[in-house]
Amino acid sequence: MGIVVYGSKGSVLLEPTGAAHKEEIMAAIDRLTPGGSTNAAEGLVLGYEMAIRQVEAGRNTRVVLLSDGVANVGSTTPDSILRLVRKYVDEDVALSTVGFGMGNFNDTMMEQLANDGNGSYYYVDTLAEAHRVFVENLMGTFQVIAKDAKVQVDFNPETVRDYRLLGYENRDLADQDFRNDSVDAGEVGAGHSVTALYELDLYPGADGPIGVVHLR
Numbered sequence: 001m002g003i004v005v006y007g008s009k010g011s012v013l014l015e016p017t018g019a020a021h022k023e024e025i026m027a028a029i030d031r032l033t034p035g036g037s038t039n040a041a042e043g044l045v046l047g048y049e050m051a052i053r054q055v056e057a058g059r060n061t062r063v064v065l066l067s068d069g070v071a072n073v074g075s076t077t078p079d080s081i082l083r084l085v086r087k088y089v090d091e092d093v094a095l096s097t098v099g100f101g102m103g104n105f106n107d108t109m110m111e112q113l114a115n116d117g118n119g120s121y122y123y124v125d126t127l128a129e130a131h132r133v134f135v136e137n138l139m140g141t142f143q144v145i146a147k148d149a150k151v152q153v154d155f156n157p158e159t160v161r162d163y164r165l166l167g168y169e170n171r172d173l174a175d176q177d178f179r180n181d182s183v184d185a186g187e188v189g190a191g192h193s194v195t196a197l198y199e200l201d202l203y204p205g206a207d208g209p210i211g212v213v214h215l216r
Contacts, residue, residue: 001014001016001017001019001025002014002015002016002017002047002050002051003025003028003029004043004046004047004050005032005043006038006039006040006042006043006044006046007034007035007036007037007038007039008036008037008039008073009036009039009042010039010042010043010045010046011046012046012050013028013031013032014028015050016050016053016054037072037073038067038068038070038071038072038073039071039073040065040067040071040081041071041075041080041081041084042073043065044063044065044081044084044085044095045084045085047063047065048063048085048088048093049088051063051088051093052088052091052093055091055092055093060142060143061092061093061094062093062094062095062096062119062142063088063093063094063095063096063117064095064096064097064098065095065096065097065098065110065113066098066100067097067098067099067100067110068099068100068101068105068106069097069099069101069105069106069107069108069109069110070101070105070106070109071109077109078108078109078112078113078116081113082113082116082117085117089116089117089118094117094118094119094144094187095113095114095116095117095118095119096114096117096119096120096121096122096141096142097110097111097113097114097117097119097120097121097122098110098121098122098123098124098133099121099122099123099124100123100124100125102125107123110123115171115184115186116184118144118147118184118187119187120141120187120189120192122141137189137191139189139190139191140189140190140191140192141189142189143189143190144187144188144189145188145189145190145192146187146188147187148181148184148185148186148187149185149186149187149188149194149215149216150173150178150185150186150215150216151194151196151213151214151215151216152175152178152213152214152216153196153198153211153212153213153214154211154212154213154214155200155210155211156208156209156210156211156212158203158206158208159202159203159206159207159208159209159210160200160201160202160203160206160210160211161201161202161203162200162201163198163199163200163201164198164199165196165197165198166197166198166199167196167197168196171186173185178214178216179216
């Protein structure tokens, strides 16, 4: 485990340290203090540079960003930040994001970074939720079972007059991209499930299948 902090600038607080050295890791965490602005981009670059040195076959190497998603120094949008770290994502280092905070919390920023970084996104608002993410579901949080998973729902035009997807607008793919392996999709962790909600308008008296679901 290594720790990078980012205020007005990013800096390394703890070089990669084995879990056997728990006291050293906890001492580094205890030294954390708030301060400065939020240069998330510089912090992520430092984190990726640290992680890339740990990549080896059979090892799950991952950057975990803890933030309120409000980057206000340096690169401040998901697209600009991802341009900085794209080369690391392509080197098999995944990015998971964990959101904290309320009020001006930027949920969209955190979700998009995790989506483009081949990782997962969580929001922690209580100690119990932190325990669920980092203790109870640790394997599912960091172990990807399905990479670039895609779902396509093909509704039957003889029974379904109209439909709309509720949410997931930022994950919507063009129909022709379903079978295009070069198009990025979502990751599913161990023990996780994904739910999509549709609102349907059926023809009166319609009888027959509603549609077909394809998984890839």
